Each structure stands twice: as structure tokens, then as C-alpha cells.
Amino acid sequence: MLDILEKAALHNGLVTAFAVVGLIVLLAGQISKHLTFGRVHGSAIAIVIGLALAYWGGTQTGGHKGLADMSLFGGIGLMGGAMLRDFAIVATAFEVQPLEARKAGLIGVVALLLGTVLPFIVGAAIAWGFGYSDAVSMTTIGAGAVTYIVGPVTGAAIGASPDVMALSIATGLVKAILVMVGTPVAARFLRLKTPRSAMVFGGLAGTVSGVSAGLAATDRKLVPYGALVATFHTGLGCLLGPSLLFFATKALVG
Amino acid sequence: MIIYGTALLAACHLLGIFIGDLLGQLLGVKTNVGGVGIAMLLLMAARLYMLQNNKLPKLTELGVEYWGAMYIPVVVAMAAQQDMVSALRGGPVALLSAVAAVAVCAMVIALINRAEVLSPQAPDAAQLNNPLVAAEE
Numbered sequence: 001m002l003d004i005l006e007k008a009a010l011h012n013g014l015v016t017a018f019a020v021v022g023l024i025v026l027l028a029g030q031i032s033k034h035l036t037f038g039r040v041h042g043s044a045i046a047i048v049i050g051l052a053l054a055y056w057g058g059t060q061t062g063g064h065k066g067l068a069d070m071s072l073f074g075g076i077g078l079m080g081g082a083m084l085r086d087f088a089i090v091a092t093a094f095e096v097q098p099l100e101a102r103k104a105g106l107i108g109v110v111a112l113l114l115g116t117v118l119p120f121i122v123g124a125a126i127a128w129g130f131g132y133s134d135a136v137s138m139t140t141i142g143a144g145a146v147t148y149i150v151g152p153v154t155g156a157a158i159g160a161s162p163d164v165m166a167l168s169i170a171t172g173l174v175k176a177i178l179v180m181v182g183t184p185v186a187a188r189f190l191r192l193k194t195p196r197s198a199m200v201f202g203g204l205a206g207t208v209s210g211v212s213a214g215l216a217a218t219d220r221k222l223v224p225y226g227a228l229v230a231t232f233h234t235g236l237g238c239l240l241g242p243s244l245l246f247f248a249t250k251a252l253v254g
Numbered sequence: 255m256i257i258y259g260t261a262l263l264a265a266c267h268l269l270g271i272f273i274g275d276l277l278g279q280l281l282g283v284k285t286n287v288g289g290v291g292i293a294m295l296l297l298m299a300a301r302l303y304m305l306q307n308n309k310l311p312k313l314t315e316l317g318v319e320y321w322g323a324m325y326i327p328v329v330v331a332m333a334a335q336q337d338m339v340s341a342l343r344g345g346p347v348a349l350l351s352a353v354a355a356v357a358v359c360a361m362v363i364a365l366i367n368r369a370e371v372l373s374p375q376a377p378d379a380a381q382l383n384n385p386l387v388a389a390e391e
Binding site for chain 1: 263264267270277278281283286287289319326328329330333336337338340342345347348349350351352353356358360362370372383384387
């Protein structure tokens with residue numbers, strides 16, 4: 001009996017994922033209603049449950065894709081992978097009011113630039129403080145503080161060592177998780193309320209995964225505005241990281 | 255037909271990714287440059303064009319809106335496949351750089367957003383255009 005059920009789930013990965021995620025969202029909704037009396041958004045709880053399951057999956061399999069590495073939950077990898085994630089993000093563009101987006105366009109671009117340069121400076125400075133004082137290591141770790149994709153792309157381009165690359169990816173991952181969990185908590189401090197504020201957030205907070213989950217957990221209405229800017233983050237980081245930012249770092253530390 | 259909406263979404267998605275890849279190649283970057291954002295702009299433009307020409311029936315809209323409403327479940331699935339173990343094993347350098355980077359950015363976001371002048375007519379300018387999401391609230 002159990003064998004047959006397991007086989008059915010294994011052979012229908014994506015369908016299993018729909019059922020599992022539905023269950024998580026249901027559970028999160030109940031927790032939100034009965035334990036926090038609606039104070040914590042159901043989707044915020046669902047995302048935290050997802051992260052906890054990812055940790056559990058990672059410790060069970062030793063893989064890098066959380067729950068998706070367990071064969072029974074392989075469909076989670078497809079459902080939450082880049083393809084469907086981007087598909088759903090693009091779909092939210094249907095909700096954008098073009099006038100609002102255009103009004104905040106310039107400040108969005110400014111936020112995007114700041115969101116690349118500031119984390120880089122902070123990351124590179126801290127790397128220097130911990131003794132990674134060569135330009136290549138500083139740049140790679142600084143780029144990791146932009147996003148966990150910019151880090152390894154930059155590191156590969158300028159020839160960083162594998163342990164620095166791993167450190168750079170870990171930095172980006174911690175950042176993404178911090179943004180996912182921290183955004184709903186800090187929403188009031190960040191004044192995250194209007195389309196413009198969401199675009200500023202999308203540019204500065206960076207990482208598509210962090211921004212998309214953080215805004216989803218805060219206010220679903222703001223998602224398309226934040227995503228519109230954040231999706232340029234990785235591209236800009238990969239453009240500036242191995243070039244301008246690397247040369248600037250090199251000029252500074254030699 | 256509902257598939258028209260989903261096909262329009264798919265076409266914008268693919269075209270956006272294609273342009274993003276092309277842009278990446280032109281700039282000499284080994285990655286896609288803003289493909290998803292470009293896809294979003296294409297879809298916004300397509301929607302405006304179709305609205306103005308009365309070519310956007312409700313069912314076509316629903317073919318896109320369904321996927322917009324699936325956004326949060328997809329994000330939950332995305333959270334469930336993050337590399338939490340590597341993130342937590344990164345050690346003090348990774349932890350400190352990430353925390354400091356997020357803190358600095360949060361300060362700047364708060365600063366910029368405090369400067370925003372809220373127009374009195376539209377205190378909550380973000381409206382929920384997706385009936386499928388609105389129904390869930």
C-alpha cells in the first residue's frame with residue numbers, strides 16, 4: 001500500500017509538489033489565524049516553514065537543493081525552480097499600473113546602482129577585516145554580498161579560489177534568507193507601502209529570491225513593482241563585479 | 255480562450271529571456287541581463303495595447319492571472335529548496351558580510367522612502383488588479 005502511494009508520488013513529482021505546498025499554505029494560514037491572531041501574514045509563515053523544510057532536507061541528503069533533493073519531493077524543485085518562479089513573476093506584471101511604475105523609474109535605477117555598490121563595499125571591507133586582503137578574494141566575497149549568483153560568476157571570471165567562492169555563495173545565501181524573513185518584520189521601518197517604495201526596496205535589497213519572497217510575505221500588491229527592479233539586479237551585478245568593482249578594489253589594495 | 259492568456263505570458267517570458275541573453279552577450283557578461291524584467295515590460299505593453307484595442311477578453315486575462323495568483327505558492331516551493339545548510343555553515347565572514355550588507359541597504363531604503371511625498375488622493379496607490387488574488391485576501 002505505502003509502496004504504491006510512494007510510487008505514485010514519485011512518478012508525479014510536480015503534482016505532489018502542488019499538494020505539498022497547498023498543505024504548507026493551509027497549515028501556515030491556520031497558524032497565522034489561531035496562534036498569531038492574524039498579526040503575522042500566512043504567507044510569511046509559509047515561507048519560514050519552507051525554509052525550515054529546506055534545512056531539514058539539506059541535512060538529510062547532504063545536497064544543495066533543500067527539500068528538492070529528497071526524491072519524494074523532487075517536484076518542489078520544478079515548482080519553485082527558476083522557470084516557474086520567473087513565469088509567475090512575469091505574470092504579476094499584469095497588475096502593474098504603468099503610471100506608478102514610470103513615476104518611480106528613475107529612483108528605481110538609482111536604488112539598483114546603490115543596491116549593487118553598497119553591499120559590495122560592505123562585503124569586501126568585512127572580507128578584508130577577516131584577512132582576505134587580496135583584491136580577488138575581496139571582490140569575490142563583496143560580489144557575494146550583492147547576490148549569490150553575482151558572487152560565483154565574478155569569482156570565476158577573476159580566478160578566485162574554491163574556498164573563497166564557497167564563502168561568497170554562502171554570503172549571498174544568508175543575505176537572501178535574511179531578506180525573505182526580515183522584510184515583513186521591518187516593513188514598517190522601511191516604509192514599504194507604495195509602488196515607489198517597493199521599487200526602491202527591489203533595487204536596494206537585491207536578490208530576486210529575497211525580494212520576491214520578502215514582498216510576498218509583506219504585501220502581495222507590492223510584488224510586481226519590487227520584482228520589476230530586482231530582476232535587473234543579478235545582471236547589473238555580473239556586469240559590474242568582474243569589471244568596474246574589481247578594478248576599483250585592485251586600485252585600492254594593489 | 256484561457257490558453258491565449260497563458261500563451262501570451264509564455265511568449266513575453268521567452269522573448270524577455272531571449273533579449274536578456276542577447277544583452278548579456280553584447281555586454282560580455284556570462285549571464286542574462288534583466289530578462290525577467292524585460293519580459294514584464296513586454297507583458298505590460300501587450301496588456302495596454304490589447305486593452306486599448308478591445309482585444310482582451312476576461313478569459314484571456316484569467317490565463318495570465320492564474321499564474322499571478324500562483325506566485326506565492328511558487329515562492330513557498332522556492333523557499334523549500336534554498337541551500338539553508340550551506341548558508342548556515344558559511345561561518346562568521348559570510349554571516350557578518352550578509353548582515354552588514356542587509357543592514358546598510360535597509361537604512362538607505364528607509365531613508366529614501368521617508369523622503370517620498372505621499373499624495374493625499376492616493377494613499378495606497380498599489381491596487382490589486384488581479385481578481386484571483388483579491389479574492390484570497
